[in-house]
Amino acid sequence: MGRSPRSFTDNSLKKGPWTLEEDKKLIDYIQKHGKGSWQLLPKKAGLNRCGKSCRLRWTNYLRPDIKHGNFSPDEEQTIIDLHLLHGNKWSTIASHLPGRTDNEIKNLWNSNLRKKLLRSGIDPKNHQPIPDVNLLLNLLPISSFTNLMNPWKYALKLQADQVTEFAKNQVLQNILEVLSTSPLPIISTNCLGESHNPIQYGGLINQIDPLQLLSNPVLTNWGSIEALPEEFATIFNSMETIPEILDNQTNGFRISKSHAEYSLPALVSTTGTSTTNQMDSINSMHIPNQPLASYSIESWGNLIDDDASSYLWKDIYY
């Protein structure tokens, strides 16, 4: 309905962590009078809080039937099973776990269970095995990408050659990010190098020469890529959840999570920008002599932010 939540925007009301005294006031009031209207409760209870904050404090922490402490393995398994059935319906899941709150379950999922599934090669979104990275690599050849979606081709055609080249590098960067952060233990190098034998992915990254990769035919024909097959998108979807950084074996391909100094200029807009401005923008690009994989995801995000191309990039990135 678009109505702004009055209470949370009222600056005169206290926010932040609850004190013991506030907790006591809330507990005392509810024990004596019951909950009633959350909107009226804080005033009646002598609390300088909004009703919403009181409700949250009560339902997530102070309620006497809440079970505090760690989740048992059985509870964790139940949550995983229920998540398969209900998705992110935390309140529904919580209703099956006496004494546990939706907030607590949500936190457990986001900080723990989700990562456990990923490490096991399970996509937490659909509980299906994450596609083998071989699939991604097999998708790289040109034939897999051609003639699928027009906007990509359209957008890139409008860029100056250098920008297109730069965009190629950025997409490559993300492929490398996928490769180097994927939890999948086994991949092969069938379209990137000589070996077709499955190897540990850390070893693969160690073998990849960025310049060699850039000379791969798929990249020189990047402008003809018009859509990402579903499997490719699935892999991209899973990458944002993998914070793990490769160990020292990766040498020059160690992934950095935040290299603000390498922030990238936005892709040149396809509308309303003069060629001169485009070239100025290109010329001002700071492209350090740095392994591609060390560019940051944040920088990629900057690239995405450009209004004219955001829809395009987001399709690929998310």
Add this chain to the structure above:
DNA sequence: AAATGTATCAACCGCTCCGAA
């Protein structure tokens, strides 16, 4: 020992749902 990175979790925010008028 200090700095930095990561994990955890309480609390907030913005939105939708739903019942009452």
Add this chain to the structure above:
DNA sequence: TTTCGGAGCGGTTGATACATT
């Protein structure tokens, strides 16, 4: 039927504790 307002939900943030370098 429409509007309004309270309740609840899911996503996100920020503080803090803990781990690692």
